[in-house]
Amino acid sequence: MARVRSSRGEGARLRDELLDAAEQLLAEHGDERDVTIRAIVGRAGVTPPALYLHFPDKQALIREVVVRGFDDLARTTGAAAEAAGQAGAVAALRAGVLAYLGWAERYPGRYRALFDARRETQLLRPDGTGTSVAFDGLVARIAAVQAAGAARAGDPERIATLLWAAEHGLATLRVARDRFPWPPPGELVDGLLVTIVGVAPGALPTGAPLGGTTPGFSSSSAPG
Amino acid sequence: MARVRSSRGEGARLRDELLDAAEQLLAEHGDERDVTIRAIVGRAGVTPPALYLHFPDKQALIREVVVRGFDDLARTTGAAAEAAGQAGAVAALRAGVLAYLGWAERYPGRYRALFDARRETQLLRPDGTGTSVAFDGLVARIAAVQAAGAARAGDPERIATLLWAAEHGLATLRVARDRFPWPPPGELVDGLLVTIVGVAPGALPTGAPLGGTTPGFSSSSAPG
DNA sequence: CCCAGAGATGAACAACCGATAGGTTATCGG
């Protein structure tokens, strides 16, 4: 890994390169355990001590990678929802959820790291209140669907909580149980929108039916 | 950890004790990484080589612990559903889901281990077909609710998939995001039954309202 | 041209991991 030494005053450039390297490793391997100091610095073309010029310890670096991940996820889902917004509130909500699942499937390792328990400090946004832009966005999109009269009534925040849990469950289970005969993401999301949010099936962009005849449904291990 | 040496022919007793020790460690610490060979044998009151008399390597032991965990989870939820079955199909379904969430909250480390991705071989039941008793049980309970006319129609397996994902999401998020103002489990489960399964709110054992006025709902990080 | 200092390194530390070779102790049939 040939690397040109940073010129004077640009030592901080390595900092970003290390974060990029860690992010890539996390994205490639599915396991945070494989993101080791030596793997990070090796990819960045540097030796271990150089890392400690920019981070007090590994934990600090990982934490920053996780923060980056949250930003990327929120930005991705928000952009998808906004892009689809012209087709209506339902399409926007649907696009956001679909983008969420897509991100989690594209970067399983990163997604896992974001929601790993036993993470020392819980991630709270730096604005102090502890409010999540992403969650609030989801609430707003649900409220918009309700306001458009395209879904049944109900507390948007409560519904957002259930929807979030469901999409998180799908996001993690789809990679952890890849032998389970999962329906296509689009159908799953449609199912969530119809069942949890109470969108009328006809109001979906696809006009997809629910509980249709999807054959071959029985396998793998363990719910109750 | 004083331990009496097993008498002749009862050497296999240690095998169970090691499994118990590993299970306890997994239950106490939230992390599979803390369940080390030395920690296991230390708790069992023996030294590392003794473990290799009963397991070829660590992986084999952990796998067996995971299988045990699946059995325990399935048995717990099944028993809860059956016990509540006298109060009707809805009560049975509700009790099963609630027991699922309860188990996951009581043993976060074990639950995490069960659904950990990057587990070498996917857990398939030894009966060959790959069918999960637990998932089939959930499907059956949903079908029973539908047959009783207490829920809207729809493919039970599709609905079970969504419900499973949602309860898995809640199970993991509730421990990973303990600063999030989660509503009580009972209300969450009621929400799932009403929204996903389509149970009429009045048909719930609690007769709980949905989308009620649960105040103080806004915080923490990251859905989309 | 030179040298202060930013940028990065070589080598090693202690701690821990899973696993093994070979020896020790207690048991129980005969």
Add this chain to the structure above:
DNA sequence: CCGATAACCTATCGGTTGTTCATCTCTGGG
């Protein structure tokens, strides 16, 4: 009571982890 052997231990191996100390190298301002 003896000796075969099941049950278990002592000691250690090779490897990996995060981290640090002392040192080197290159850059650029004066």
